[in-house]
Amino acid sequence: MGPGRAARPFATEAPRHAGRSRALLKVQDGCDSFCAFCVVPYVRGRSRSLPLGEALERAGRLLEAGFLEIVLTGADLGDYGRDLGQDGALPRLVEGILGLGIRHRVRLSSIEPHKVDPALAAMIGVTPRLCRHLHLPLQSGSNRVLRAMRRGYTREDYGSLLAGLAERGPVGIGADVIVGFPGEGDAEFEETRRFLEEAPVTFLHVFRYSTRPGTAAARLSGGVPEARARERSEILRALGEAKTRALRRALVGARLGVVLERGRGARGPLGMSDLYVPVELDQDPDSGEGILDVTITGEDGVRLLGTPVSRSVGARTVSERAVSDRLTL
Numbered sequence: 001m002g003p004g005r006a007a008r009p010f011a012t013e014a015p016r017h018a019g020r021s022r023a024l025l026k027v028q029d030g031c032d033s034f035c036a037f038c039v040v041p042y043v044r045g046r047s048r049s050l051p052l053g054e055a056l057e058r059a060g061r062l063l064e065a066g067f068l069e070i071v072l073t074g075a076d077l078g079d080y081g082r083d084l085g086q087d088g089a090l091p092r093l094v095e096g097i098l099g100l101g102i103r104h105r106v107r108l109s110s111i112e113p114h115k116v117d118p119a120l121a122a123m124i125g126v127t128p129r130l131c132r133h134l135h136l137p138l139q140s141g142s143n144r145v146l147r148a149m150r151r152g153y154t155r156e157d158y159g160s161l162l163a164g165l166a167e168r169g170p171v172g173i174g175a176d177v178i179v180g181f182p183g184e185g186d187a188e189f190e191e192t193r194r195f196l197e198e199a200p201v202t203f204l205h206v207f208r209y210s211t212r213p214g215t216a217a218a219r220l221s222g223g224v225p226e227a228r229a230r231e232r233s234e235i236l237r238a239l240g241e242a243k244t245r246a247l248r249r250a251l252v253g254a255r256l257g258v259v260l261e262r263g264r265g266a267r268g269p270l271g272m273s274d275l276y277v278p279v280e281l282d283q284d285p286d287s288g289e290g291i292l293d294v295t296i297t298g299e300d301g302v303r304l305l306g307t308p309v310s311r312s313v314g315a316r317t318v319s320e321r322a323v324s325d326r327l328t329l
């Protein structure tokens with residue numbers, strides 16, 4: 001255990017706002033995983049969780065303050081509850097927060113793919129008011145590189161998690177990918193590109209590897225020249241944009257649950273759909289409160305465009321099989 005690894009209490013911090021209707025609630029901090037490239041376990045300490053009762057209390061206060069979406073966050077969110085000896089704590093927390101009312105929804109921030117509780121995965125696309133969106137860092141589509149990164153899962157594990165999610169209709173799936181990790185040759189990069197091309201990922205976040213002193217990866221040989229890493233990053237960024245565009249186009253005609261955010265576009269108020277695709281409304285909604293039902297009428301290359309239909313009490317965002325069938329990329 002290094003100097004940054006001492007047990008620390010859970011830091012109390014004011015919830016952050018992700019918009020006028022969305023609040024970030026941190027329920028976990030630190031990490032015990034030691035991926036080869038990452039400094040989080042050294043700087044944030046051991047994994048620790050906010051006890052369930054306290055997390056529910058904080059969520060309740062956010063709802064009383066008028067927030068319509070609670071985003072659960074953590075440095076290693078999938079580890080929530082393990083330090084407290086509680087199995088299945090994250091799905092129970094999600095259910096608990098959903099049970100605090102009928103007007104709000106819950107979203108999960110980034111979760112390591114091998115730490116997604118099967119009970120939680122089974123809720124996505126099925127449980128009303130749980131956003132159909134997961135951010136699942138992939139990092140590489142090459143098993144050789146994943147092993148060198150000490151990631152703890154294979155591309156096959158990741159692929160079968162996504163296949164299960166995609167079966168239940170449209171789901172927004174974000175993935176982080178690192179290009180230029182030591183030892184990533186052309187063959188490994190091509191494995192990653194092809195894997196992502198075929199996977200039902202809808203948002204790609206591409207990072208070029210940079211060495212963090214003190215990490216295991218800093219001692220690896222086989223560095224990738226910067227120009228090559230940049231080229232790979234551009235290829236994956238273009239792929240990510242095409243995938244997001246395909247999702248937007250597939251959603252035209254769908255009805256989605258939207259919460260308003262700050263600001264207006266050229267046409268009207270801006271909001272966020274449960275799938276994590278931004279939406280611009282073509283008119284101001286009525287003055288009531290709650291998640292808006294919005295019919296998607298088009299997309300402008302950045303956002304979806306939509307018309308508010310009504311305020312729905314606990315809007316179950318529509319899960320159209322037809323939409324996922326249109327995701328052809």
Ligand code: SF4
Nearest residue numbers: 031033034035038040
């Ligand atoms: S990448 Fe995530 S799981 Fe891996 S060490 Fe960093 S915080 Fe932990």
